[in-house]
Amino acid sequence: MPSVRFRLNGVETDVDADPDRSLLDILRGQLGMTGSHFGCGAGECGACNVMLGDHAVAACDTPLWSVADKDITTIEGLGTAERPHPLQRAFIAEQALQCGYCVSGILISAAALLKRNPAPTSREVKEALDGNLCRCGSHNRMVRAVLRAADEMAAE
Amino acid sequence: MNQPAPSPSSPKLPVNLAANPNLSSWLKFSPQGQVTASPGKVEIGQGIVTALAQIAADELDIDISRVQMIRASTAVSPNEGVTSGSLSVQQSGRAMRHACAEVRQIFLQLASERLGVDIASLGVEDGTISGPGNVTTSYWELAEEVSLDRDATPDVRPKPPTRRALAGNSVQRIDIPDKVFARPRFIHDWALPEMLHGRVLRPQNARVKLTGLKDDSVRAMAGFVAVVRDGSFAGVVCETEHGAEAALQALRKGAVWTDGEPLPDESDLAAFLKAEPSETTIIDKRTASSPGAKKRTLQRRYTRPYIAHASIAPSCAMAQWNGDRVHVWTHSQGVYLLRTDLALVLKLPAESIIVEHLEGAGCYGHNAADDVALDAVLLAKATGGRPVRVQWSREAEMSDAPLGAAMAIEIEADLDAAGEIIDWRHSIWSNGHVARPGRAAQPALLAGFELENPFPRMISTNPPQANGGGGDRNAVPLYDFPSWQIESHRLTTMPIRTSALRTLGAQGNVFAIESFLDEIAAERGEDSVAFRLRHLGDERAKDVIGAAARRARWKPEKQPGIGYGIAFARYKNTGAYCAAVAEIESAEDIRVRKLTLAVDVGEAINPDGVINQIEGGAIQATSWVLKERVRFDRERITSTNWTEYPILRFSEVPEVEVELIQRSEMDPVGAGEAAHGPVSAAIANAVFDALGVRVRHLPITRESIIAAMEQAP
Numbered sequence: 001m002p003s004v005r006f007r008l009n010g011v012e013t014d015v016d017a018d019p020d021r022s023l024l025d026i027l028r029g030q031l032g033m034t035g036s037h038f039g040c041g042a043g044e045c046g047a048c049n050v051m052l053g054d055h056a057v058a059a060c061d062t063p064l065w066s067v068a069d070k071d072i073t074t075i076e077g078l079g080t081a082e083r084p085h086p087l088q089r090a091f092i093a094e095q096a097l098q099c100g101y102c103v104s105g106i107l108i109s110a111a112a113l114l115k116r117n118p119a120p121t122s123r124e125v126k127e128a129l130d131g132n133l134c135r136c137g138s139h140n141r142m143v144r145a146v147l148r149a150a151d152e153m154a155a156e
Numbered sequence: 157m158n159q160p161a162p163s164p165s166s167p168k169l170p171v172n173l174a175a176n177p178n179l180s181s182w183l184k185f186s187p188q189g190q191v192t193a194s195p196g197k198v199e200i201g202q203g204i205v206t207a208l209a210q211i212a213a214d215e216l217d218i219d220i221s222r223v224q225m226i227r228a229s230t231a232v233s234p235n236e237g238v239t240s241g242s243l244s245v246q247q248s249g250r251a252m253r254h255a256c257a258e259v260r261q262i263f264l265q266l267a268s269e270r271l272g273v274d275i276a277s278l279g280v281e282d283g284t285i286s287g288p289g290n291v292t293t294s295y296w297e298l299a300e301e302v303s304l305d306r307d308a309t310p311d312v313r314p315k316p317p318t319r320r321a322l323a324g325n326s327v328q329r330i331d332i333p334d335k336v337f338a339r340p341r342f343i344h345d346w347a348l349p350e351m352l353h354g355r356v357l358r359p360q361n362a363r364v365k366l367t368g369l370k371d372d373s374v375r376a377m378a379g380f381v382a383v384v385r386d387g388s389f390a391g392v393v394c395e396t397e398h399g400a401e402a403a404l405q406a407l408r409k410g411a412v413w414t415d416g417e418p419l420p421d422e423s424d425l426a427a428f429l430k431a432e433p434s435e436t437t438i439i440d441k442r443t444a445s446s447p448g449a450k451k452r453t454l455q456r457r458y459t460r461p462y463i464a465h466a467s468i469a470p471s472c473a474m475a476q477w478n479g480d481r482v483h484v485w486t487h488s489q490g491v492y493l494l495r496t497d498l499a500l501v502l503k504l505p506a507e508s509i510i511v512e513h514l515e516g517a518g519c520y521g522h523n524a525a526d527d528v529a530l531d532a533v534l535l536a537k538a539t540g541g542r543p544v545r546v547q548w549s550r551e552a553e554m555s556d557a558p559l560g561a562a563m564a565i566e567i568e569a570d571l572d573a574a575g576e577i578i579d580w581r582h583s584i585w586s587n588g589h590v591a592r593p594g595r596a597a598q599p600a601l602l603a604g605f606e607l608e609n610p611f612p613r614m615i616s617t618n619p620p621q622a623n624g625g626g627g628d629r630n631a632v633p634l635y636d637f638p639s640w641q642i643e644s645h646r647l648t649t650m651p652i653r654t655s656a657l658r659t660l661g662a663q664g665n666v667f668a669i670e671s672f673l674d675e676i677a678a679e680r681g682e683d684s685v686a687f688r689l690r691h692l693g694d695e696r697a698k699d700v701i702g703a704a705a706r707r708a709r710w711k712p713e714k715q716p717g718i719g720y721g722i723a724f725a726r727y728k729n730t731g732a733y734c735a736a737v738a739e740i741e742s743a744e745d746i747r748v749r750k751l752t753l754a755v756d757v758g759e760a761i762n763p764d765g766v767i768n769q770i771e772g773g774a775i776q777a778t779s780w781v782l783k784e785r786v787r788f789d790r791e792r793i794t795s796t797n798w799t800e801y802p803i804l805r806f807s808e809v810p811e812v813e814v815e816l817i818q819r820s821e822m823d824p825v826g827a828g829e830a831a832h833g834p835v836s837a838a839i840a841n842a843v844f845d846a847l848g849v850r851v852r853h854l855p856i857t858r859e860s861i862i863a864a865m866e867q868a869p
Contacts, residue, residue, distance in 0.1 A: 025398045034345035035338030039468050040550040044798040047468055075338040088336045095328060095764055098772050099201025100335030101342060101469045101517035126806040133798065135468050136201055136518040137775030139809040141768070 006067045009077025019065035024048045026064055027074060035075035035104050039133070046132030049105035050074045056105075056112040056131075075104035078111055086156075087111055090149035091142070098136030106132045110146045119150055167310035170250035172196070176234030177307035179262075182255040183212070185299040189283065191218060194226040196236025197248040199331060200489060200519035202828050203765040204244045206329040210761055211249050214322040215256035215314055217280035218295070225330065229512040230495050238490035238592060240521065240656060241624060242731055242826025245761060249824060257314040259304060266302055267293050317759060317820040324820055326764030331515070343487050343514035344472045348543040351474070352381055354535035355404035356391040356546065356603070358556055361792045362651070363417040366390055366606075370410030374403045382538035383407070387608030391535045393544055418790045419651055426459050426564040429585040434645040439621060439628045444638035448578035450570040454676070458567075458668035460854040462786035463560035463657055464801055469517030470553040471524035475532035476543035481508045482536070486529040487516025493594025494526050500599045501530060501611070520776070522655040524548055524557035526593045527602040534603055554801055555793035556602060559786055560657030561587040561616065563627065563664040567672050575680045577691075580640040582631050582669070587647045588616030589626035589660035600655070615650045618660075624728035630662035630833060633669060634726055635691035652788070659829045662727060663777065666833025667840065667854065670723035674841040675850060684722055684841070685710055696756050696819075697726060700735040703754035703815050708737035717742050718749075721841025723834040732757045732830035733817075736774065738810075738838035742846045746856055748778050748810040748839055755814060755830055758822030766827045767814045773831035774812050779804035781836045785855050 001016040008031070015026055022041075027033045027050070036059050039047030043061030050059045051073035059074075079085030087107050090096070097103045106129060113120055113128035120128070125146045126139075134142070169177065176182070176196070184192045193212045199205045205225045213220040226232065236248055264285065268275035273287040286292040317323070334341040359366070366388040374383060379395035380403060392407050394400040420428035474485040482502070488494040491511040499506045516525060528546055536544040548556070563586040570579040591614045593600040604611040618626025625631065628644040677687035685705045692698055701724050704710075711720055719742065724735040733756040741747045751774045760766045783802050787795035795801035836854070843861070844850050851864045 021398060029397050032347070034340055034347075037342070037344065037469065038547070039470075040798060042550065042797060045468060079337070081333060081337050084337070091336045092328065092332055095326075095332060095768060097332060097335060098203070098768060099468075099515075099518035100332065101201075101344075101467075103335055104338050107336070126809070129806040132806070133468055133803060134806075135466060135520075135776070135803065137772030137779075137809075138768070139775060139804075139806050140771065140812055143806070 004064050004068050007071045023062040024059035046105040049108040054115045056109040086149040086152045090145040094141050094145040096141035096145040097138050102134045169310045172236050172247045172251035180304040181234045187299045189296045192224045194233050195248045196234040197239045197244040198228050198513045203329050207761045210322045211253050212256050214320045218283045227513045228491050231510045235492045242829045245824045253314045258312040323761045350542045352544045353397040353400040354393045354544045354546040355400045356531045359413050361416040364413040368412030374406045384538045389603045389606040419788050425562045429564045432647045434647050437644045439642040440632045442640045448572045451573045455568045458565045458852045460563050460664040462562045465523040467517045470548040471528040472547040473529040473532040474545045475536040483510045488525045496594035497599040501604045521657040522592050530601040530603045551796040554796040558653050558655035561654035565668040577637050580637045583643045584627050585645045586627040587654045588618045591616040591655040616654050627661040629660045631665040659832045663832045666725040667836040670837030671840050700733045700754040704735035704737050708752040719842040719846025721838045723837030725833040727830045731825045734830040734834050736834035736838040738842040740842040750811045752813045756817040757827050759820045759824040769827040770814045770831050771812045774835045777832040777835035781839050
């Protein structure tokens with residue numbers, strides 16, 4: 001098996017696998033990191049979004065070979081209960097979800113937005129999250145939470 | 157249902173506690189200062205577990221952090237049926253509250269004996285029991301001496317609402333941190349030791365049979381474990397998930413199917429629904445004491461299409477056999493009901509099956525959670541005791557899971573010379589709205605219909621009106637029309653599989669009633685808020701309409717391209733009251749700019765939780781109304797991905813404002829389904845306000861608006 005090397009949440013990672021397999025499949029299967037969720041397998045819902053550099057991409061639609069030597073951040077790398085990302089704090093403060101299955105992908109899309117644009121407008125947040133589907137209807141709370149996190153980050 | 161708490165003169169156990177009276181099945185105390193509470197209702201993304209923890213903490217006088225909520229399992233939990241119908245806080249909440257009140261009393265009784273003081277002089281603070289002279293003990297000290305292995309009695313009375321510390325407060329949901337930090341909580345993210353992965357082979361075309369299956373290439377694949385076939389049910393088990401996916405693709409190539417059964421013509425659902433054989437029920441009839449003189453009759457037809465649950469996660473389950481016993485992990489809404497059906501299919505006593513709940517993604521009714529559980533059980537038979545995890549594909553989730561039933565609704569209103577409604581006739585043609593597991597002599601699970609010795613395909617039925625009805629839910633008007641007849645025609649064939657989707661028929665019926673009322677009010681030149689208020693006697697109904705109208709500054713001045721509409725319903729006519737005002741903008745497509753809602757759920761245990769449910773319901777309803785329609789040709793369902801079945805996106809979501817009318821003296825009712833009907837009709841009424849056209853066939857798209865303009869009288 002060929003080996004593909006990339007940085008996963010800041011850690012150099014080697015994966016021996018068919019390079020045509022999806023990054024999501026590698027993350028959830030081989031690496032046992034289940035924070036990125038399978039939703040459609042076609043890059044249409046955003047539940048599996050991870051950050052490739054500064055951009056959110058659908059891991060289900062990203063072949064392993066394409067991330068060679070790249071930086072990948074998953075929800076596991078965003079923050080922890082002990083050291084939460086401002087977005088995670090804000091999502092709790094705003095109670096910004098119902099079922100929460102889509103949330104890891106949405107946090108990633110939002111984190112990528114804040115890296116590129118630390119002070120987005122509500123409209124820009126909605127545009128950045130437009131590739132993420134939420135079926136429970138928690139959209140407005142999520143937008144509020146992203147704006148709250150941006151404010152908090154600006155104040156820090 | 158939503159009456160003030162029963163008076164002390166007639167003590168009676170809450171229904172779910174009477175059915176599961178053993179107190180130890182609800183609560184356990186540890187000497188270490190923890191209480192485990194074990195409801196039979198399950199978390200489906202609605203926050204019920206937090207609301208129940210609030211109730212328990214309140215009634216026991218303990219900090220909520222001491223309450224650990226146990227996931228429902230047939231091995232340990234009370235049987236509370238299914239988590240549906242917006243009944244959880246009402247049913248489980250009452251049972252939990254009563255059980256906790258009685259357990260508190262049991263502890264106080266023992267404390268009184270131990271401390272030698274009168275029970276009436278004892279108080280509890282965070283589990284510490286104290287009395288005069290600084291005598292103290294605690295639940296934790298007494299935990300090992302108190303046996304809760306006894307039946308609840310009706311005499312204990314829970315605290316009056318004014319003495320509750322937590323209920324009525326927006327406590328943060330206890331499941332949210334796990335979800336935000338991606339700690340495994342969803343069934344999809346659990347791994348059992350030695351777990352294998354399975355996939356089920358299902359045809360694309362409807363109702364075809366598997367006549368041949370060539371599996372040589374599959375058997376040669378790395379990590380292959382087993383192919384399972386029983387009649388038209390077939391699946392494969394592999395060591396890894398990607399192995400199972402690859403094996404499924406190979407298996408599909410070797411499958412031979414018969415021709416299927418034709419599907420209806422999606423372009424004329426009303427014609428199909430009205431032509432199929434059906435069973436007619438008179439749902440309600442009111443006769444006028446002195447009938448008015450009819451001047452004319454208006455007749456309108458409304459339709460709504462089949463709607464998909466379209467949860468973001470495909471359904472998933474795990475199963476593991478141990479001899480002739482099987483353990484199932486599921487995100488089903490009813491662990492006991494699923495167990496009943498599994499027992500029927502497997503021909504096993506129910507005691508041989510443990511069904512344990514794990515959270516899935518948002519659940520809006522009877523989706524594929526139960527189906528995939530049977531799939532996992534059947535595949536796990538072939539693994540020599542290793543557990544198997546099965547997950548459906550997006551495509552299967554959109555086409556093989558039960559759908560919300562399409563409806564055709566016709567209403568006739570007789571008007572007198574003054575344009576007042578003197579008779580109202582409402583008829584519904586629809587498949588039944590419920591084919592849930594565990595309620596019939598035959599199973600409701602998909603694989604059960606596919607076996608070599610198949611069970612007959614279940615035809616959906618409707619619950620009786622006393623339980624809220626099904627296709628006829630919310631069909632009986634709350635308005636004081638002098639006479640009416642409500643009829644339901646339930647189809648006795650079912651070419652497209654339907655079962656419970658959020659609100660059952662209420663969304664369709666409220667859309668129809670509230671659209672028609674709006675039309676009649678407009679014809680009379682009467683304000684639609686005034687018209688509704690004039691026909692309502694129920695003060696709580698008037699209050700929500702008044703509150704929504706006030707908050708939306710009804711009725712804002714006319715601007716080009718902008719429209720406002722209002723609608724109201726009391727869910728099931730016994731549950732939550734909800735009024736909605738929609739503000740829409742008509743451009744290339746219809747855009748809902750803002751929804752303003754007022755809601756009355758009686759006592760709101762967790763106000764923010766209620767608002768979250770109402771916001772979510774309002775946004776989901778907007779999605780149904782503007783975008784959603786299951787598509788099919790004559791052979792198969794074609795809307796099997798997010799391109800073919802689009803739902804509302806972030807950029808399309810309206811602003812939502814919710815006013816909660818808190819009535820702590822009233823029993824709480826659920827909030828999850830209250831908004832759909834009113835929001836659907838409010839949007840349609842706003843479209844009329846903006847464009848002068850009545851769109852009576854959902855969804856409201858550019859095409860349906862053009863069609864409505866062409867048909868307009």
